[in-house]
Amino acid sequence: MRQVIALGGGGFSMEPENPLLDRYILEQSTKQNPKICFIGTASGDAEGYIERFYNFFRMEECEATHLSLFKPHTRDIKNFIMNQDILYVGGGNTKNLMALWREWEIDVAIRQAYDQGTILAGLSAGSLCWFEDGITDSYGDELEPISCLGILRGSHCPHYDGEESRRPTYQKFIQEGKVGSGYAADDGVALHFIDEELHKIVSSREHAKGYQVDKDKESILTTHYLGVK
Numbered sequence: 001m002r003q004v005i006a007l008g009g010g011g012f013s014m015e016p017e018n019p020l021l022d023r024y025i026l027e028q029s030t031k032q033n034p035k036i037c038f039i040g041t042a043s044g045d046a047e048g049y050i051e052r053f054y055n056f057f058r059m060e061e062c063e064a065t066h067l068s069l070f071k072p073h074t075r076d077i078k079n080f081i082m083n084q085d086i087l088y089v090g091g092g093n094t095k096n097l098m099a100l101w102r103e104w105e106i107d108v109a110i111r112q113a114y115d116q117g118t119i120l121a122g123l124s125a126g127s128l129c130w131f132e133d134g135i136t137d138s139y140g141d142e143l144e145p146i147s148c149l150g151i152l153r154g155s156h157c158p159h160y161d162g163e164e165s166r167r168p169t170y171q172k173f174i175q176e177g178k179v180g181s182g183y184a185a186d187d188g189v190a191l192h193f194i195d196e197e198l199h200k201i202v203s204s205r206e207h208a209k210g211y212q213v214d215k216d217k218e219s220i221l222t223t224h225y226l227g228v229k
Helices: 020-027 047-057 077-082 094-104 106-115 166-175
Strands: 003-007 035-039 063-067 086-089 119-123 131-136 144-147 152-157 182-185 189-194 197-203 210-213 218-221
Touching: 003 020, 003 152, 003 182, 020 086, 020 189, 020 197, 035 047, 047 063, 063 077, 077 106, 094 106, 094 144, 131 166, 131 182, 152 166, 166 182, 166 210, 182 189
Parallel strands: 003 119, 035 063, 035 086, 086 119, 131 152, 152 182
Antiparallel strands: 003 189, 131 144, 182 210, 189 197, 210 218
């Protein structure tokens, strides 16, 4: 079973006091203490970001580690990736993430790990990267279309309710054919795909939603709140 869990926003870096999404990710592994690896390429492997990852996951039933491309701890990065149960990709600059992954052939290793059952997860840039394309602020102060890995079909827009320009820009780009139809996620929402099909949408915020966006309409999708109502 191949799984991708794409967070529009949330998790340990955005909601440090709300563990619902990160625990949901861990629960999808069949391992007793899954190996979860944080990949912070999009943030330039920011030390504070990595520290926040460890602050949360060291308290959970898992084996937490991270992969840095700016300070590599191993020459055999492919083998290191293949030995992880969950890859958790952080937010930041999606364009830089894609460029560095291709230079280091991280994209190839991730695809192979995914095909062998490693769960792919992440938020923001770490959510967008799994799709064919989507919108990003990587180029500066305006949103632009970007091509990504294409593990999941269609386009994606994270932070759908978190930034005022996200919703109208995403809809406009789809209508103009700059990106394909796809899925949007509010902050606090995770899109859970199994074998490239949308399986479930969960949220850490009671009123946050996931959406399917086509050229002619936006549909609110059934979203399951993980907390107590």
